[in-house]
Amino acid sequence: MTSLILRTMVRLLLPLLLLFSVFLLLRGHNEPGGGFVGGLMAATGFALFSIAFGSSTARRILQIDPLVLIGVGLLLALSSGLMTLLLEQPFLTGVWYKLSLGALGKLELGTPLFFDIGVYLTVWGVTLTIIFALEEVG
Amino acid sequence: MIIFSVLAVFGLAFLAPPLCRLTKEKSGWWLAILPLALTVYFLSLLPGLARGQIQSISYLWSQELGLTFAFRADGLSLAFALLISGIGALVAVYAGGYFGTKVPIGRFYLWLFFFMASMLGVVFADHLILLFIFWELTSLSSFMLIGFEHDREEARAAAIQALLVTGSGGLVMLAGFVLLGQVGQTWELSTLFLRGEGVRASPLYLAIVILILIGAFTKSAQFPFHFWLPNAMQAPTPVSTYLHAATMVKAGVYLLARLSPVLGGSPIWLWAVGGIGAVTMVLGGVLALSQTDMKRLLAYSTISALGSLVMAIGIGSETALKAMVLFLLAHGLYKGTLFLVTGSVDHECGTRDVRELGGLGRLMPYTALGSTLAALSMAGVPLFFGFLAKEYLYEASYKAGALWLILAVLGALLNVWIALRVGIAPFWLAGSKEAELPKKPHEAPWSMTVGPLILGGLSLGLGAYPQILSSVLVSPALSAMAGKAVEVKLKAWHGINDILLLSLLTLGLGVVAFAIRNDLQRIAEQWTVPWGLDTLYRRSIDGLFRLASFQTRLLQHGYLRYYLITIVVAVVGITAGGLIRWGGGALPHLSLDLRFYELGIAIIIVLAGGMAILSRSRLGAVAALGVAGYGVASIYLLFGAPDLAMTQFLIESLTVILFVLAFYHLPNFAQLTPRRERLRDVIIAIVTGCLMTIFVFVASGIQIHPSISQFFVENALPLAHGRNIVNVILVDFRGLDTLGEITVLAIAGLGVFALLKLRIDQRSARAGKTTQTGRKGGDQ
Amino acid sequence: MEIVLPVVIGSLYAMAIYMLLRRSLVKLLIGLGLLSHASNLLIFTAAGLTRSKAPVIPLAADQLRPPHADPLPQALILTAIVISFGVTAFALALAYRAYRSVNTDDLDQMKTTDA
Amino acid sequence: MNRYLILPILIPLLTAVLCLLLFRKPKLQRWIGVSGAGVLLVVALWLLLLVRNQGIQAVQIGNWPAPFGITLVADLFSAILIVLAGVLGLAVAVYSLESVDSQRQSFGYYPLMHFLLMGVCGAFLTGDLFNLYVWFEVMLMASFVLLALGGERGQMEGAIKYVTLNLLSSAIFLAALGLLYGLAGTLNMADLARKFASSASAPSNAIVTALSMLFLGAFGIKAAIFPLFFWLPASYHTPPVAVTALFSGLLTKVGVYSLIRVFTLIFIQDLDYTHTLLLVIAGLTMITGVLGAVAQNEMRRLLSFHIISQIGYPLMGLGIFTAWGLAAAVYFIFHVSLAKSTLFLISGVVGRLRGTFDLKKLGGLYKGQGWLATLFLVAALSLAGLPPSSGFFAKLSLVQAGLVQGQFAIVAVSLGVSLLTLFSMIKIWNEAFWKQTSELKEESEGEISLQKDWSWLAPILFLVAVILLISFGIGPVFQIAAQAGQQLMSPQLYIQAVLGGGR
Structure with a gap:
């Protein structure tokens, strides 16, 4: 399992996959992609890494306990809905702000985006939790 | 006030345990105060009752369910209430002496007063469902009291039997009550009385009568449900006295009397109620012949007496109802006494076997006096209350027909015999083996003699001066049953007539029968059939257990795949049933637009699935599953779902990784099922698959509404x-x-x-x- | 394809049911996997197939012109896929743990908890 | 106010998320868990009052108009069941403090419990069929984990059956949803009801009826009806008693809720077929369940089989299909969940006192544990339907509803089954409380006291108090149930609350 080639490849692949996962997450609202796919992609990166280097190394690189990642993700998704409840709107009503970025055009930021980030983190955390746990029983 | 009397006794029930801890061995006396006060209160209502004032009260409980707290105290209710509170007070005192402080007497009193309150509720309730509630509570408290000595298995079994028999009767009766309420448009008894005509004309009348009779008959131990009562003698004697002689078993009688203005007066009523009553009356006496235990003898005589009461209600004439009221009171007094006496004898001598007992008159003079008075009343000796009641019963049967009269005489005759055997012989005949009694007998404590003396005294006093009852109690009670005002005059002595001669003849024959008691007993023992209803009950309980465990082994066997088969077959069955009802309808138009690479993917999916099934290795199966998943993803991609495709590809890959990680530790496949089972599974699977295929055709072809x-x-x-x-x-x-x-x-x-x-x-x-x-x- | 896919779905269901009825715990898991493929494909097909572009509004346009695929069932299936992923992962862990404590893969040996 | 309809879903979620974030601090989780359950109960009561005073409430999540977004709807039936979830949640949360071991508590017991409550409340509230599927999965997943948490052999064996059969149910549900969407193009329940009612023609009715059978199968498995109940007796007695009590009170009820919801609102095209079938199933469920119970000698297994048998009663109300029958069903569900959970909690105390659940080995509890005996008696007699308990009124109203409609057979069955229920409750009483036993003396822990063991006894007392409340307060309580029944029989009210009147 722990062949040199795999290790080297994974070491290169991990940052790439992470970057790609963020890209998928961010473009998801307008093109195929989104929090799920992004989260899965990020997790796949770490899964490969942990197969190559062992789960303890992967955990060390990750720094944060994947269980907490789940909690944070859920909390983020939840609070994007809660915000609107405070604004006297039904739960999960989308609220949008337009940011002007000068020459770059304008960026639309909305609560659904936060929601999607929450999804991303949860999916990531869950997948990692499962993979680490399965690996560590062996 | 009536409602408070019921509530107060419930309160007393819950207070009984702490009160008992407080008052220790004197608790019986203290706790009897309330029932005594209630007796006085009920007596104080009688003059008003004679003037036609009926207390009633009603609170709304549930509008939707039609429930009210409706209470009403008319003559019939008060006749019963006096028995309940009066005898209850004496039993409470008696129990204090009977139990001493050895047993958890607080719990005993808890259930005793709980019962008393429920029983008062039954007779005062003016609403069928309310009556039913109290009725079931009497069953519950009876259960707890029969099983009071719950370390003994027989006591527990008897308690369960009593509860199951009366409980099942109660459930049937509930259905009858609901139907009666629907037909009569109300559950309020005082309103129902006015609608008897309509009820009797309803097509549901027969059903209502049968359902309600089953309830009343189980409670009042009528044939064929009588068998629980002798077994219930496992209860401590104060309980037998109170519940199973004086009050609870009469709840059925009360109900029949109460409903007779509504349901009575038809041939069905006469033959069902009167007939069963008569049969029970004779059967109870006959079954007593082979008994030697005092309590069981009394239990059978109680069955017989309950039969007489029911028969009188069935006959339903004014004389018959008059006889019923008198017999009710007389029986309560003398049977209560005899049970208490039995308890004292058991308590002092350590046995209740009439063959062993004798000559106790000298040793237990007060007990003997009470017993003798009661026995004479039971035997129907002139000037005693029992005589008066029997006179009227004979008169009513005489008017109803010769058959009734013969049965009535037969029943009375057997009761003379029992009275002599239980109430007289142990005291006044020489005991054969006095020295061998388990205990050296002496007089019971004061708390245990006061009850028999008072009740025995009343048996004589009320028999000699029945006038004091006639206008204040018997007339109102009769009016309540007849549904109109009835005036009654009672006399202790009717002069010499046919009925009196018949009474004397009964007495004489009874004495003769007593003289040959040993021969009778032998004959009766030979008659005893090996399987009675009691055995039937036991067999059906056993059968229930067998059926239950058979069914459970059949259904809950533990094999997951048979669970799955059952579920799949059931769901496919009902769904196919629905599809067949649809019958094909307008089959959707099928488009044949197909491209070769699409077909290729479809074939790959199916082949991969087949590989997953057939593969001998775990990893091969997992890989095949993954290929099928990729195939599905490709279909998503082809039909405009890139997000789906992307997710499916990723998930499929991850799943394969997970499978591999987990399967690393799992064993390889083994072929475990035989060929025949596999064939069966294939058939089930194919049928399910076909059903789903058809469904998808239909759903994708038919669109009832656009998306x-x-x-x-x-x-x-x-x-x-x-x-x-x-x-x-x-x-x-x-x-x-x-x-x-x-x-x-x-x-x-x-x-x-x-x-x-x-x-x-x-x-x-x-x-x-x-x-x-x-x-x-x-x-x- | 409207003819072929229902048959594919039916076959997937049949194969899934057949696998569920095996005595081996591992085969049961594979059956569950096939079952979820079947269900997802069923939703996709029953909603109506469109061999056309994805329900994504092109950057240049303001709206999506038909024909396009129905987006709603896609969203539903996506949800279902993710849920079944979680379920499958859990079922795997359960199977592993069950195997460890019972020491067999044979479901017929696992019936001590029934009546 | 309507926007707060989401709270019964959010509060458990928030509680669970907080517990997850504090995963390494199980002590803190316990108190968060209990308080979360308390808040849920308060909100549930508020919701019930709101719906009672102002009729059916609906909110469009995300502010998207129905039927396009997801609608949450609270009619009285939903609100009552949410109150039930609140009551049981609080009782079990407190009971778990001591009765669930610290190892389970430090592996996510409390967050899982709240995830379960979230799923249950979501299922009761949602007005969208696919969303119902999602809540089902939330609830199921949480129950899977709660059931298996601990990993003992019995738990594993039970969990495999539980998981497999429930996943089959989910698959059927999902397939039915896909087909339904294909036919009707919508998933909003009110919209479905309206569309099916407006397009009533014989062929489309027939195909919808056939489809409804798939829903019957899917929900029927969850509700544990005959012959789909096998997962329940195989698994319910394996986890800690607190978990079983929660499951017994809520899980099958979600199945029954869904059956009642769709078979009063959507699938009312062919009553002769669907509702007659429901009556037949109701009768068979009652009988097989109670016979299963009679055969048991283990307290928790016996009680588990009763769950099945008691599911038949609300189905009977649904099959009768009158406002009265449904009112009775609603009242029955509330009552039976309370009674059954109480009995399970009591069985936990019994198990702790005697170290066993085997009736053959138990005994002597009436003498030593008078209070426990009293509490048991109230709950057991209520389950058996002895008056004046809640069970009696539930049975009375069902019998009334059945007799008015001339459904004599099912009434007879229901009465017979309630006798057998009484019989098996008496069996527990006889064996565990009355009988004297010489065995297991040294293993028993002696007295249980309210001061020392309040977390064991207080929840039982609380539930018994609620049972007594709905028994003696039958007047106002049944009034609400009757209104709920009327609402269920008037789908147009529901449709209007969801679709009519705009946002």
Whole structure:
């Protein structure tokens, strides 16, 4: 399992996959992609890494306990809905702000985006939790 | 006030345990105060009753269910209430002496007064459902009291039997009550009385009568439900006295009397009620012939007496009802006495076997006096209350027909015999083996003689001066049953006539029968059939257990695949049933537009699935499953669902990784099922598959309504600021789904983590407080 | 394809049911996997197939012109896929743990908890 | 106010998320868990009052108009069941403090419990069929983990059956949803009801009826009806008693809720077929369940089989299909969940006192544990339907409803089954409380006291108090149930609350 080639490849692949996962997450609202796919992609990166280097190394690189990642993700998704409840709107009503970025055009930021980030983190955390746990029983 | 009398006794019941701790051995006397006061109160209502004042009160309980707290105290109710509170007070005193302080007497009084309150509720309730509530509570308290000595298995079994018999009767009766309420448009008894005509004309009348009779008959131990009563003699004697002689078993009688203005007066009523009553009356006496235990003898005579009461209600003439009221009171007095006496004898001598007892008159003079008075009343000796009641019963039967009269005489004759055997012989005949009694007998304590003396005295006093009862109690009670005002005059002595001669003849024959008691007993023992109703009851309980465990082994056998087969077959069955009703209808138009690469993917999916089934290795099967998943993803891609395809590809890959990680530890496949089973499974699978195929054809071909999707397409960009409509649906239009979905994922993650990491340390769990977990499964 | 896919779905269901009825725990898991493929494909097909572009509004346009695929069932299936992923992962862990405590893969040996 | 309809879903979620974030601090989780359950109960009562005073409430999540977004709807039936979830949640949360071991508690017991409550409340509230599927999965997943948490052999064996059969149910549900969407193009329940009612023609009715059978199968498995109940007796007695009590009170009830919801609102095209079938199933469920119970000698297994048998009663109300029958069903569900959970909690105390659940080995509890005996008696007699308990009124109203409609057979069955229920309750009483036993003396822990063991006894007292409340307060309580029944029989009210009147 722990062949040199795999290790080297994974070491290169991990940052790439992470970057790609963020890209998928961010473009998801307008093109195929989104929090799920992004989260899965990020997790796949770490899964490969942990197969190559062992789960303890992967955990060390990750720094944060994947269980907490789940909690944070859920909390983020939840609070994007809660915000609107405070604004006297039904739960999960989308609220949008337009940011002007000068020459770059304008960026639309909305609560659904936060929601999607929450999804991303949860999916990531869950997948990692499962993979680490399965690996560590062996 | 009436409602408070009931509530007060309930209150007393719950206060009894602490009060008993407070008053110790004197608790019987203290606790009797309330029932005594109630007796006085009920007596004070009688003059008003004679003037036609009937107390009643009603509170709304549930509008929707039609429930009211309606209470009413007319003559019939008060006749019963006096028995309940009066005898109740004496039994409370008696029990104090009977139990001493050895047993948890607080609990005894709890259930005794709980019973008293419920019984008062039964007779005062002016609402059928309210009556039913109290009725079932009497069954419950009877259960607790019969099983009071619950360390003995016989006591427990008897308690359960009594509860099951009366409980099942009660359930049947409930159905009858509900129907009666529907036919009569009300459950209020005082209103129902006015609608008797309509009820009797209803097509449901027969059903109502049968259902209600079953309830009344089980409670009042009528044939063929009589068998529980002798077994209930496992109860302590104060309980037998109170519940199973004086009051509870008369609840059925009360109900019949109460409903006779509504339901009575038809041939069915005469033959069902009168007939069963007469049969029970004779049967009870006959069954007593072979008994030697005082309590069982009395129990059978109670069955017989209850039969007489029921027969009188069935006959239903004014004389018959008059006889019923008198007999009710007389029986309560003398039977209560005799039971108490039995308890004293048992208490002092250590046995209740009439063959062993004798010559107790000198040793227990007060007990003997009470017993003698009661026995004479029971035998129907002139000037005693029992005589008066029997006179009227004879008169009523005489008017009803020769058959009734013969049966009545036969029943009375047998009761003379029992009275002599239980009430007279142990005291006044020489005991054969006095020295061998388990205990050296002496007079019972004062608390245990006061009851028999008072009740025995009343048996004589009321028989000699019945006038004091006639206008204040008997007339109102009779009026309540007849549904109109009835005036009654009672006399102790009717002069010499046919009926008196018949009474004397009965007495004489009874004495003769007593003289040859040993021969009678031998004959009766030979008659005893090997299987009685009691045996039938036991067999059906056994049968129930056998059926239950057979069914459970059949259904809950533990084989997962048979569970799955059952479920799949059931669901496919009902669904196919629905499809067959549809019958094909307009089959959708099928488009034959097909491209070769699509067909290729379809074939790959099916082949991969087949590989997954047939593969001998785990990894091969998993790989095949993954290929099928990729195939599905390709279909998504071809038909305009890139998001789906992307997710499916990723998930499929991850799943394969997970499978590999987990399968690393799992064993390889083994062929475990024989060929025939596999064939059966193939058939089930193919049928299910066909059903689903048809369903998909139909659903994709028929569209009852167009999809709502256009809304999403139109509003995704302007309102939800997104171009990827699927993603917009996920995070915005149907964001709640997604929230739920990531929650599922989170739980799954937590679950995998906990499942793989948590290992309950068996020893520490066992030693600690947790012994909860599945022992049987967990230990091996 | 409207003819072929229902048959594919039916076959997937049949194969899934057949696998569920085996005595081996591992085969049961594979059956569950096939079952979820079948269900997802069923939703996709029953909603109506469109061999056309994805429901994504092109950057240049203001709205999506038909024909396009129905986005709603896609969203539903996506949810279902993710849920079944979680479920499958849990079922795997359960199977592993069950195998460890019962020491067999044979479901017929796991019936001590029934009546 | 309507926007707060989401609270019964959010509060458990928030509680669970907080517990997750504090995963390494199980002590803190316990108190968060209990308080979360308390808040849920308060909100549930508020919701019930709101719906009672102002009729059916609906909120469009995300502010998207129905039927396009997801609608949450609270009619009286939903609100009553949410109150039930609140009551049981609080009782079990407190009961778990001591009765669930610290190892389970530090592996996510409390967050899982709240995830379960979230799923249950979501299922009761949602007005969208696919969303119902999602809540089902939330609830199921949480129950899977709770059931298996601990990993003992018995738990594993039970969990495999539970998981497999429930996943089959989910698959059927999902297939039915896909087909339904294909036919009707919508998933909003009110919209479905309206569309099916407006397009009533014989062929489309027939195909919808056939489809409804798939829903019957899917929900029927969850509700544990005959012959789909096998997962329940195989698994319910394996986890800690607190978990079983929660499951017994809520899980099958979600199945029954869904059956009642769809078979009063959507699938009312062919009553002769669907509702007659429901009556037949109701009778068979009652009988097989109670016979299963009679055959048992283990307290928790016996009680588990009763869950099945008691599911038949609300189905009977649904099959009768009158406002009265449904009112009776609503009242029955509330009552039976309370009674059954109480009995399970009591069985936990019994198990702790005697170290076993085997009736053959138990005994002597009446003498030593008078209070426990009293509490048991109230709950057991209520389950058996002895008056004046809640069970009696539940049975009375069902019998009335059945007799008015001339459904004599099912009434007879229901009465017979309630006798057998009484019989098996008496069996527990006889064996565990009355009988004297010489065995297991040294393993028993002696007295249980309210001061020392309040977390064991207080929840039982609380539930018994609620049972007594709905028994003696039958007047106002049944009034609400009757209104709920009327609402269920008037789908147009529901449809209007969801679709009519705009946002």
